[in-house]
Amino acid sequence: MGVFSRDRSGSAAGGSRPYICLSCxxxxxxxxxxxxxxxxxxxxxxxxVEA
Structure with missing residues (x-):
């Protein structure tokens, strides 16, 4: 999947919040x-993280 094939909501990268703090x-x-x-x-x- 290329950069331009993802939608702006981030669904290709884990939803609208694709980054997570591993501590909290x-x-x-x-x-x-x-x-x-x-x-x-x-x-x-x-x-x-979620592989």
Whole structure:
């Protein structure tokens, strides 16, 4: 699947919130370097975690 074949809702990447903090399990629509909820630096893309 290419970049242009995905829809803007992010359904190809785990819904409208494709990033997740592995510490507090909060989901985000954008990738943060540090989680704004708990401060952890372990924010990953859902497809890297849920394989």
């Amino acid at each position: 399990e909060t989901r985000f629509s954008v990738q943060y370097h540090a989680c704004p909820e708990c401060g952890s630096y372990d924010v990953r893309h859902v497809k890297w």
